[in-house]
Amino acid sequence: MGEQERLQQRLLGKVKSALKRFEFLAEGDHILVCLSGGKDSYTLLDMLMALQREASFNFQITAFHLDQKQPGYPEGVLRTYLHEVGIPFEICEQDTYSVVQEKLAPEATPCSLCSRMRRGIIYRRAEALGCNVIALGHHRDDSIETLLLNLFYSGRVQGMPASYTTDDGRFRVIRPLLLAAEDEIATYASLRGFPIIPCNLCGSVEGKRKLVKRLLTELEEAIPHVRHSLLAAMGNVKPSHLLDADLAALAEAAAGAPQAQGCHEEPALF
Numbered sequence: 001m002g003e004q005e006r007l008q009q010r011l012l013g014k015v016k017s018a019l020k021r022f023e024f025l026a027e028g029d030h031i032l033v034c035l036s037g038g039k040d041s042y043t044l045l046d047m048l049m050a051l052q053r054e055a056s057f058n059f060q061i062t063a064f065h066l067d068q069k070q071p072g073y074p075e076g077v078l079r080t081y082l083h084e085v086g087i088p089f090e091i092c093e094q095d096t097y098s099v100v101q102e103k104l105a106p107e108a109t110p111c112s113l114c115s116r117m118r119r120g121i122i123y124r125r126a127e128a129l130g131c132n133v134i135a136l137g138h139h140r141d142d143s144i145e146t147l148l149l150n151l152f153y154s155g156r157v158q159g160m161p162a163s164y165t166t167d168d169g170r171f172r173v174i175r176p177l178l179l180a181a182e183d184e185i186a187t188y189a190s191l192r193g194f195p196i197i198p199c200n201l202c203g204s205v206e207g208k209r210k211l212v213k214r215l216l217t218e219l220e221e222a223i224p225h226v227r228h229s230l231l232a233a234m235g236n237v238k239p240s241h242l243l244d245a246d247l248a249a250l251a252e253a254a255a256g257a258p259q260a261q262g263c264h265e266e267p268a269l270f
Contacts, residue, residue, distance in 0.1 A: 004191040008050070011188060014179040015047045024163035024174040030060040031174075032131035034122060035089075037197025038067065038077055039189035040137035044177055046192065048135060049087065051176075061088035062129055066121055068114075070097040070199075077195045081089070093127055126171055138175045141182040144230045147210045153208060157242070159234045181227070 001010075005050055017024055033048060035041045048061055065078050082089040096117045126134055148160035163174045177185065189196070219226045239251035 003070060004188070007184060007188045007191065008046075011043065011177075011180050011184060012047055012050050012054075015051060018162055018176055018179045019051075022162040022174075024176070025055075025057075025059055027057040028059065029133045029172075030062065030129075030131045031133045031135050032122070032126040032129060033061055033062045033063045033135045034137065035065045035078065035082075036137070036199070037195075037198065038137070039186055039196060040139060040177065040182075042192070042194040043180075043185045043189055043195070044085070044135060044137040045085075047176060049085070059133075061087060062131060063087050064122065064129075065089070065091045066096075066118055067091055067093045068097045068118075069093065069095040072198075074195075074197060077138045077197060081195055090125065090129065092121060094121060097119075123166070127215065132171060134171050134173045135253075136173065136175050137177055139177045139180050139182050139185055140227065140231050141213075141232070143175075143178055144216065144227055145209055147230065147234060148212045148215070149208055152212070157237075157244075179231070181255065201246065 026029075031048065033041070033045050035045055045061075050060060057232040057270065063082055065082075067073060079089075079091060096114065099117065100114050122134060126132075147157070150156040150158040152259055160175060160178065163172060163180045165172055216227060223229070239247045242248065
């Protein structure tokens with residue numbers, strides 16, 4: 001088995017682990033896979049297609065890409081790739097780039113406004129295509145960086161959930177790559193030769209996130225497994241040892257609740 005195959009199995013194993021842990025897919029789901037053209041979303045689609053071949057339950061996949069009409073966008077690259085892999089897809093053309101440029105102050109970062117506009121379009125198209133699940137390509141490092149950004153700048157203990165239901169209850173949003181490391185995804189994307197489409201909307205990673213990335217890199221020199229530990233911490237929370245009184249009360253109530261008797265065996269996923 002070559003390096004590409006080994007890495008594919010490793011990443012697919014992370015996706016399967018996330019699915020077993022967070023149970024974010026079920027029989028009959030129709031997934032809208034958001035494909036930006038970056039390394040993460042290509043890997044996401046690749047992993048979900050591999051999962052579809054191995055899973056013991058049936059689900060559909062439709063790839064979705066939003067052409068935002070930014071300068072330098074390579075026409076036809078993504079369409080050709082999706083035809084080659086043989087997956088149902090939709091490429092939606094909407095000039096959100098001009099709208100963002102018109103409404104944004106010169107010194108402002110476009111990421112937030114751009115994200116809100118994309119989200120609205122994705123929800124509308126997901127409904128039109130009959131999808132009940134929306135898959136995003138966020139990975140372990142995205143979640144860790146978000147946790148630290150919220151800690152440092154917002155005073156909140158908040159990362160990224162592996163799965164959540166939208167406020168209107170229409171969709172389940174999932175992040176199958178949330179246990180996968182960014183460097184492994186980057187290596188896999190390079191080995192697979194995905195036709196990467198660079199994001200020219202904001203030029204580069206927003207300043208605060210770039211700072212946190214650099215901080216994590218520096219920390220890792222002194223604490224080699226710091227990213228692994230931070231990810232593990234988000235699944236190992238001790239509410240009684242935090243300062244959120246409401247959360248502590250909920251934890252105390254849960255601790256005093258009667259435990260369910262007996263057990264049941266879940267059906268195999270793979």
